[in-house]
Amino acid sequence: MATPxxxxxxxxxxxxxxxxxxxxNIVAYVRSTGAQSGDDAFAASGLLVSTIAxxxxxxxxxLNDVVVVLPGHTETLTGTSNLFTPVAGAQIVGAGLAGATNxxxxxxxAVGAGITLSAANMTISGLNINxxxxxxxxxxxxxxxxxxxxxxxxLFT
Numbered sequence: 001m002a003t004p005x006x007x008x009x010x011x012x013x014x015x016x017x018x019x020x021x022x023x024x025n026i027v028a029y030v031r032s033t034g035a036q037s038g039d040d041a042f043a044a045s046g047l048l049v050s051t052i053a054x055x056x057x058x059x060x061x062x063l064n065d066v067v068v069v070l071p072g073h074t075e076t077l078t079g080t081s082n083l084f085t086p087v088a089g090a091q092i093v094g095a096g097l098a099g100a101t102n103x104x105x106x107x108x109x110a111v112g113a114g115i116t117l118s119a120a121n122m123t124i125s126g127l128n129i130n131x132x133x134x135x136x137x138x139x140x141x142x143x144x145x146x147x148x149x150x151x152x153x154x155l156f157t
Contacts, residue, residue: 024064024091028055030104031070051075052092052106056084061119064089069104069127071096076132080112086119086144094126099153103128114139121146130155 020026028049035048049055052075055067069092077083083106084092094104108114109132117124122144131139134157140149 020066021064021089021091024066024089026068027058027060027065028067029070030055030067031073032075033072053084056087056090056092059087059090061088062121064091064121066091066093069094071102071104073104074107075105076107076109077113078110080110082113083115086117086122088119088144089121090119091123092125092127093123094128094152096126098126098128098151100128103153105130107132108136108139109133111135111137114141117142117147117149118144120144123148123150124152125150126152128153128155131157133157 026047029047030049030052032050034050049058052067052069055069059065059067065087067090075083096103103126105128106115107130113136115124115129117140125148129140129152136156139156142149
C-alpha cells in the first residue's frame with residue numbers, strides 16, 4: 001500500500017496502512033489481555049502496556065509518536081474518566097478493521113466519561129468506540145487544532 005500523502009508529512013508505510021511521521025516512534029503496543037502465546041518480540045520489549053492512557057503517556061509532545069492498539073484490546077470508561085491525557089501530535093492507531101468483532105474496542109459507560117482531544121494534531125484511527133447507555137453525552141470532545149478521527153466505527157445508543 002502506498003504511503004498516504006499529507007502536506008509536510010512525508011511518512012513511512014507501516015502495517016494496517018498507517019504511517020510514522022518524521023521524528024515519530026512507535027512508543028507502545030496496547031492490549032488489555034497482556035502478552036499472548038506466540039507474540040513477536042514486542043511483547044518482551046517493554047513496549048506492551050494494558051491501557052491506551054499508559055501508551056499515550058509515553059508519547060513525546062509534538063514528535064508524532066504512535067501508540068498501536070492491538071486486536072482484542074477492550075477498555076471501558078466509567079465515572080468521569082477520560083481515555084487518556086491528550087499529547088500534541090500523538091497518534092492512536094487501532095490494528096485491525098474497525099467494526100470487526102476483534103478490533104480494539106472502547107466502551108463509554110457513564111455520563112462524564114469520554115475521549116478528549118484537546119491537544120493539537122492528534123490522530124485516532126481504527127477503533128470501535130461505543131456507548132453502553134443512552135445517558136452518555138459528549139462522548140468525544142474535540143478542541144485541538146488539526147485533530148483527525150479516521151476509520152473508526154462508532155455506535156452510540
